[in-house]
Amino acid sequence: MSTAKYVYLFNEGRADMKSLLGGKGANLAEMTNIGLPVPPGFVITTEACRDFYNAGQKFPEGLEEQTLEKVKFLEEITGKKFGDPQNPLLVSVRSGAVISMPGMMDTVLNLGLNDETVEGLAASTGNKRFAYDCYRRFLQMFGDVVLGIDHHRFETILEEKKAEKEVQFDNQLTAGDWQDVIEKYKNIINTETGKPFPQDPMDQLFKAIHAVFNSWNTERAIVYRRVHKIPDDLGTAVNVVTMVFGNMGDDSGTGVAFTRNPSTGEKVLYGEYLTNAQGEDVVAGIRTPQPIAKLEEEMPDVYRQFKETCELLEKHYRDMQDIEFTIERGKLWILQTRNGKRTAQAAIKIAVDMVEEGLITKEEAVTRVEPSQLDQLLHRRIDPSSKLNVLAKGLPASPGSASGKVVFDADLAEKMGKEGEKVLLVRMETTPDDIHGIVESQGVLTSRGGMTSHAAVVARGMGKPCVCGCDEIKIDYAAKQFSVGEQVIKEGDVISIDGSTGQVLLGEVPMIDPELSVEFKKLLEWADEIRDLGVRTNADTPEDAAKAREFGAEGIGLTRTEHMFMAQDRLPIVQEMILASTLEERQEALNKLLPMQQEDFYGILKAMKGLPVCIRLLDPPLHEFLPNAEELAVEITRLKLSGADESEIRAKEELLRKVRSLTEFNPMLGHRGCRLGITYPEIYKMQARAIFQAAAKLVEEGYEVFPEVEIPLVMEVNELSYLKELVIKVADKVMNETGVKFKYAVGTMIELPRAALLADEIAQEAEFFSFGTNDLTQTTFGFSRDDAEGKFMHQYTELKILKENPFVVLDRKGVGKLMKMAVQEGRKVRPDLLVGICGEHGGEPSSVEFCHLIGLDYVSCSPYRVPIARLAAAQAKVNNK
Numbered sequence: 001m002s003t004a005k006y007v008y009l010f011n012e013g014r015a016d017m018k019s020l021l022g023g024k025g026a027n028l029a030e031m032t033n034i035g036l037p038v039p040p041g042f043v044i045t046t047e048a049c050r051d052f053y054n055a056g057q058k059f060p061e062g063l064e065e066q067t068l069e070k071v072k073f074l075e076e077i078t079g080k081k082f083g084d085p086q087n088p089l090l091v092s093v094r095s096g097a098v099i100s101m102p103g104m105m106d107t108v109l110n111l112g113l114n115d116e117t118v119e120g121l122a123a124s125t126g127n128k129r130f131a132y133d134c135y136r137r138f139l140q141m142f143g144d145v146v147l148g149i150d151h152h153r154f155e156t157i158l159e160e161k162k163a164e165k166e167v168q169f170d171n172q173l174t175a176g177d178w179q180d181v182i183e184k185y186k187n188i189i190n191t192e193t194g195k196p197f198p199q200d201p202m203d204q205l206f207k208a209i210h211a212v213f214n215s216w217n218t219e220r221a222i223v224y225r226r227v228h229k230i231p232d233d234l235g236t237a238v239n240v241v242t243m244v245f246g247n248m249g250d251d252s253g254t255g256v257a258f259t260r261n262p263s264t265g266e267k268v269l270y271g272e273y274l275t276n277a278q279g280e281d282v283v284a285g286i287r288t289p290q291p292i293a294k295l296e297e298e299m300p301d302v303y304r305q306f307k308e309t310c311e312l313l314e315k316h317y318r319d320m321q322d323i324e325f326t327i328e329r330g331k332l333w334i335l336q337t338r339n340g341k342r343t344a345q346a347a348i349k350i351a352v353d354m355v356e357e358g359l360i361t362k363e364e365a366v367t368r369v370e371p372s373q374l375d376q377l378l379h380r381r382i383d384p385s386s387k388l389n390v391l392a393k394g395l396p397a398s399p400g401s402a403s404g405k406v407v408f409d410a411d412l413a414e415k416m417g418k419e420g421e422k423v424l425l426v427r428m429e430t431t432p433d434d435i436h437g438i439v440e441s442q443g444v445l446t447s448r449g450g451m452t453s454h455a456a457v458v459a460r461g462m463g464k465p466c467v468c469g470c471d472e473i474k475i476d477y478a479a480k481q482f483s484v485g486e487q488v489i490k491e492g493d494v495i496s497i498d499g500s501t502g503q504v505l506l507g508e509v510p511m512i513d514p515e516l517s518v519e520f521k522k523l524l525e526w527a528d529e530i531r532d533l534g535v536r537t538n539a540d541t542p543e544d545a546a547k548a549r550e551f552g553a554e555g556i557g558l559t560r561t562e563h564m565f566m567a568q569d570r571l572p573i574v575q576e577m578i579l580a581s582t583l584e585e586r587q588e589a590l591n592k593l594l595p596m597q598q599e600d601f602y603g604i605l606k607a608m609k610g611l612p613v614c615i616r617l618l619d620p621p622l623h624e625f626l627p628n629a630e631e632l633a634v635e636i637t638r639l640k641l642s643g644a645d646e647s648e649i650r651a652k653e654e655l656l657r658k659v660r661s662l663t664e665f666n667p668m669l670g671h672r673g674c675r676l677g678i679t680y681p682e683i684y685k686m687q688a689r690a691i692f693q694a695a696a697k698l699v700e701e702g703y704e705v706f707p708e709v710e711i712p713l714v715m716e717v718n719e720l721s722y723l724k725e726l727v728i729k730v731a732d733k734v735m736n737e738t739g740v741k742f743k744y745a746v747g748t749m750i751e752l753p754r755a756a757l758l759a760d761e762i763a764q765e766a767e768f769f770s771f772g773t774n775d776l777t778q779t780t781f782g783f784s785r786d787d788a789e790g791k792f793m794h795q796y797t798e799l800k801i802l803k804e805n806p807f808v809v810l811d812r813k814g815v816g817k818l819m820k821m822a823v824q825e826g827r828k829v830r831p832d833l834l835v836g837i838c839g840e841h842g843g844e845p846s847s848v849e850f851c852h853l854i855g856l857d858y859v860s861c862s863p864y865r866v867p868i869a870r871l872a873a874a875q876a877k878v879n880n881k
Contacts, residue, residue, distance in 0.1 A: 003062030006048040007070050010041055015317075020045050022237030024096030027337050034316065036309060036334050040077050041091070041241035042070040044209060046098060049235030052213045064206065070240070071205070078242055083201045087124055088117035090134070090243040093208040095215060095236045100338055103454045104224045104435075105236055106145040106215035108208045109278060110138035110243060114199040122175075130248050132178035133170075137278060139185040139197065142204065146211040149192045157184045171247070171276050205240070212238045220435050227439055227462070244333040246326040247278050251299070253327045254278055257292050257306070259314040262322075262342040262460065263399055263500075265349025265519075269293070269310060271323075272450045278326075288469050289450050305332050313337050318359050319368070320350050343399055343460055344373035345517070352519040355526075362526045363878045369523065371845040371872040377520060378551075378864045382498050382509050389506040391495065392484045394445070394470025396502040397456035402442035402465045403496040403508040406489055408477055410437025417441060424495060426482060428475055430455040438462065443497050445504060447473045447482075465499030473504070516867075524552060524867055527874035533851060534858030535869045536612075538838055540564065542603035548863035552870055555611040556604065557770060557860020558710075558838035561687060562620050564600045565593075571625065578622045579658050583682065590686040597690035598697075601707070605694055610704030614770060614838070614860075616749065617687050619712040621672040623662040632656045668775075668784060673713025674748075677723050688727045692734040695742040708745045708768060713775070715754040717761040724765050747834070750822050751775035759822035760829050768834035769826055770860075771819055773841045777806050780815050808840070810847035820854045836860055845872035852876035 013021050013029025021029060025043035032038045044067065051060035071089075075081050080089035090112040095105035113121065113135045122131035136158075144151040158170070161181050165173060173181075189197045198204055215221060216236045225232060246254030255273025260266060272289035275298070296303040306325060309332070313321045322340035326333045342350065351365040360368070382388070382401045404422035407413040410433070413425045417440025425441040427434065429448045438444055438458055443465035446455045450469055459466030475482045480491040487506075489495060496505040536557035537548030545556060565574045570593065577589035605613050636652050664670035677684035688709060695705045709727050714720045724746045735741055747768030750756055752775070759769070778785055785807050796802045810816060819837075826833045836858040841847040843861030848869055851859050853876070861869050 003060070004047060004051070005066070006045050006051075006060065006063045007066040008043050008045065009070060009073060010038065010043070013043060019098055019234075020047060020237075022046055022096030022098055022239070023100050023338050024094065024336055025237045025239050028239065028241070030316075031313070031334055031337060034312075036312075037332055038334055039242040039244050040074055041239060042067075042074070043096070044238040044240070046235040046237050049213050049216060049237065050233070053217075053235070057210075057214065059206070059210070067205070067209070067240075068202070071202075074240075074242055082112055082205075083114075083117060085116040085120045088112055088120050088201075090117075090121070091205070092239075092241050092243055093205065093212060094239045094241070095212045096239050097216075097230075097236045098234045099228075099230050100341070101221060101224050101228075101230070102341065103431075103458070104215075104221045105218070106212050108138070108141045108145050108211070110134045111142070111204050111208055112201040112243075113138045114197075114201065114204075116199075117201070125248060127248060128175040129173075129178065130245070132175050132182060133173075133247055134245070134278075136178050136181050136185060139182060139189070142197075142208070143185065143189050143192075145215070146204075146207050147189060147193055149188060153188050153192075154185055157181060157188070209238050209240075212236065220433050223435050223439070227435075241335070244326045244328045244335075245278070246274075246328065247276050248329055250275055251327070251330045252276060253295075253299075255289070255292065255295070255325055257310065257323050257325070258320060258340045259310045259323070260320045260340075260346070260350055262320070262340050262346050263396065265342070265346035265353065267353060269307060273325075273327075288448065288471070299327065299330065302327055302330065302332050309334060315359070318354070318364075320346075341460055344369065344377050345399060347373060348377075348517065348523050349519045352522050363530060365523060366527050366530060366871060366874045367878055369871060371848075371868040371875065374868050374871065377514055377516065378867060381500070381511060381514060382496070382505075383512045386510045388503070388509060390503050391487060391489070391506050392470050392472035392504045394447075394467040394472075394502045394504065395450060395456075396498075396500055397450075397453070397468040398444075398459040398464060398466035399500040400443070400465035401496065401498045401500070401509070401511060403494060404442040405492050405494055406482070407437075407441070408475065408480055408482075408491055410434040413437035414440045424497060426473075426475065427455070429453060430458070438464065443467075443499065445470060445473070445495075445497050447471055447475055459499070465497055467497045467499055467502050467504060470502070470504060520867075524870050527871045528552070531852075531870065531873035531877050533848065533856065533869075533873035533876070534836075535866055535873060536614075536836065536838075536858050536860040537863050537866055538842075538860055539604065539863060541600075542607040544863055545604050545607035548866055549607065549609075551863055551866040553611075553863065553866045554858070556608060556613040556615075557836050557842065557858060559601075559604060559613060559615045561597070561600075561616060561618055562624075564597065565618075565625060570596055574625045577683075578625060578662070579655070586680070587682055590682055594686050594690055597687060598694045601691050601694035602697060605698055605705045605707060606703060610706065612706045612708055614708040614710050614747075614768075614836075615687075615691055616710040616712050617674075617684050618676055619673050621662070621664060621667045621670055622676070623659060623664070623667070626659045626662065627655070629656060629659045629663060632659060668778065674711050674719045674723055675713065677711065677726075678719065681723075681726055684723060684726060685730055688730040689734060692731050692742070692744070693738070695744065696734055696738040696740040699740050699742050700738070706743055706745075708747060710768075710770060711746070711748045712772070713751060714748040714762060715752045715758075717758065717765055720748050720762060720765045745834075749775075749838075750819075752779050753818055756818035756822040760825040763826035763829040763833055766826075766830075766833070768836070769822065771822075771835075771837040771856075772839060773810060773815060773819075773837060773847075774807065774839045776818065777811060777815050780811070780818060781806060804846075809844055810841045810850055812850050816850055816854070819850075823854050823856070834858075843869050845875070848872035849876040849880070853880060 010029045010032040015030035018026040021043045080087050082089045092109045094107045118135040122128040140154040143149040186197050246252045253275040257271025261270040271292040274289045320340045321337045324336040347369045351368040354360045355365045404424040407423045413423050414436045416423045426445045429446050444455045446468045473482045496509045536555040537553035538558040539545040540563040573592045580586035698705045711723050745767040747766045749772040750769050751772030835856050838860040842859035843865030
């Protein structure tokens with residue numbers, strides 16, 4: 001029986017085989033085929049990883065035989081042999097996921113070394129120190145990654161040796177020092193596993209492949225995939241690559257570089273390297289590296305070749321590249337290239353610049369920026385005019401600013417963050433095991449590591465501010481504090497960081513709103529040219545409306561009038577209206593509210609300058625405007641015990657009776673929305689009059705206005721026809737009274753399954769539909785949002801019962817089916833029916849795409865999500881041509 005092809009040489013692969021070879025393997029294959037200096041190697045496929053898990057974490061049939069065959073090929077092409085005491089072949093074994101997961105899975109370098117081959121390596125290179133350095137690295141990585149021994153056990157021995165020899169860095173230790181360290185490392189392995197370190201290189205290789213496959217399902221990898229929405233069933237490839245060495249002396253080195261600055265997008269080589277080092281030294285942050293520009297001084301020929309390679313790779317892939325390289329005795333080797341992780345600011349600048357350079361089209365440019373990344377640019381930064389107490393300065397590794405309580409432990413950061421506290425994770429350096437703490441932190445501060453260290457890369461990917469390599473801070477984990485000179489900062493103290501400047505600041509600092517770059521505006525202009533969907537905003541005040549207009553909103557899709565009722569100067573009048581015992585008393589209170597509501601609508605309609613403004617009439621149940629029943633009962637008891645005035649007590653008791661009479665068992669499904677308008681039509685009449693009087697006044701002043709009056713929670717066309725008639729009568733009355741004509745529309749929210757099912761009937765009366773998908777999600781699922789998210793939604797998404805929280809990402813299968821039906825049925829009756837969506841889904845990219853697919857006219861979202869919706873709408877068009 002023939003088995004699957006599980007192993008590919010680099011020259012057998014291509015860039016478009018990413019799903020089979022993983023990102024790293026496909027790119028190594030592509031670089032090999034375009035003639036770049038890539039060390040020989042082979043890739044074990046993601047299919048092999050999936051079959052490994054399907055077989056109960058055992059290698060699938062044929063994998064070992066195919067691997068042995070490819071090892072023989074490497075021996076032939078390099079002239080070296082696995083396990084040869086004179087001229088040993090050494091390899092690295094690295095993970096390579098389909099979607100880049102930097103630092104989340106495992107790597108083993110220098111595999112093939114043992115007590116004999118280390119002597120052969122020393123003889124063939126004439127460098128005993130180098131050979132033993134490689135062997136101790138291999139023992140440490142193999143012990144940690146393959147055998148599961150805590151890496152701190154090895155680190156402690158290394159630190160003790162450096163202390164004994166009174167040196168600061170690893171590269172200052174001699175061959176003899178390394179031999180002592182190696183013996184101690186082997187003793188640890190023997191003690192921890194009960195077995196000596198495996199000397200057979202083939203045994204080492206298969207154990208390492210097994211460990212890399214296993215690393216796909218470590219806790220840190222699972223957390224990373226959950227945060228970045230990467231499917232769990234992709235698996236990882238394994239790359240076996242002939243070793244090249246950056247630790248052979250001062251003419252050798254290793255580094256990581258980006259073809260453009262990943263923080264700003266500037267077109268300049270950006271990165272770091274270390275002389276006489278191996279790759280993990282750069283990303284682990286153990287030594288602080290040199291900027292890539294310094295390589296031009298130290299090795300000009302290598303730098304020139306590297307620069308040319310970077311230019312070639314960027315043109316070939318038509319995107320900014322993140323490149324790992326090693327220099328071995330003056331020869332450049334390229335170990336990896338991938339599309340570089342970047343900040344939102346950089347993503348926008350790179351996309352716009354590449355269009356102007358002729359590398360990509362405008363359509364491609366709008367797909368190069370994750371809409372959710374724009375959040376990084378739409379939030380606040382430190383106010384430059386404020387007085388800052390600067391504690392220290394490190395490297396500006398990920399832009400943005402944050403304040404929070406200092407926390408030194410990732411577990412505690414996660415716990416406090418989930419409890420709603422703002423924390424900053426402070427570490428010497430972060431490791432992939434800290435990811436859960438980074439997720440819940442406002443930002444990250446490290447005392448070691450560079451701009452390409454783990455903390456920097458992960459923080460940039462998550463859009464969190466990060467300051468790295470801040471060696472002025474001395475961290476004492478045991479005492480739970482760090483010091484800067486004489487200043488001591490304890491766990492729980494508040495500090496701030498500025499990831500754009502590298503500053504660490506004492507206390508909480510004032511922030512200001514962002515300013516949008518020229519490139520940002522240009523990209524959004526291109527998005528506007530491309531998209532079909534309109535983008536409106538949800539705004540309840542003229543200030544919100546003005547901010548949304550700045551961000552490009554084309555109207556208001558939801559103005560919630562109940563928010564206006566909650567203002568402190570109005571709440572007593574609203575309560576007076578609710579507690580009225582006669583229609584006359586209620587009307588008296590409504591007459592007081594009328595000028596206030598008119599002023600609200602005047603301001604919002606004026607701010608939108610002729611753009612449509614959809615105003616939802618009162619929606620929530622009336623008891624929400626009254627005091628809490630339990631708190632009232634406690635207050636009455638207190639008044640009685642303190643001998644308060646009897647009339648005051650009676651008034652409070654009357655209020656309590658009214659509150660209890662209005663309280664409902666299930667208010668979400670109770671006396672709210674249009675049901676209020678039908679039982680208390682005078683409320684909706686007052687609101688309609690306020691809208692139309694404001695419109696008339698603006699028209700008289702020379703403004704264009706277009707209010708859309710929205711009737712909420714309709715489930716039957718007769719509800720809508722009754723209330724629409726009421727609204728039209730008020731509009732006619734206002735036009736007659738003022739002598740001013742104005743345009744308006746009357747429509748409804750579709751937020752109940754019955755309304756969606758009967759959309760054809762409702763469309764006979766409605767001039768527009770607006771999907772209220774928060775309530776439509778609740779009523780379709782039978783969930784109360786607060787209860788679901790507070791009690792079980794986490795488990796539903798964790799266990800993959802639901803792929804996403806349907807209150808965050810629109811449920812296409814259920815809620816989406818109702819929406820699609822409503823659009824189709826509504827437009828059968830009224831072909832020009834305007835249909836939109838309001839609420840949080842209107843600013844969520846996947847939900848925006850679905851709205852595009854079913855033919856909505858617009859989405860509406862909060863002001864700060866308007867740019868996200870504009871970009872997401874353009875991407876929906878480009879990706880669904």
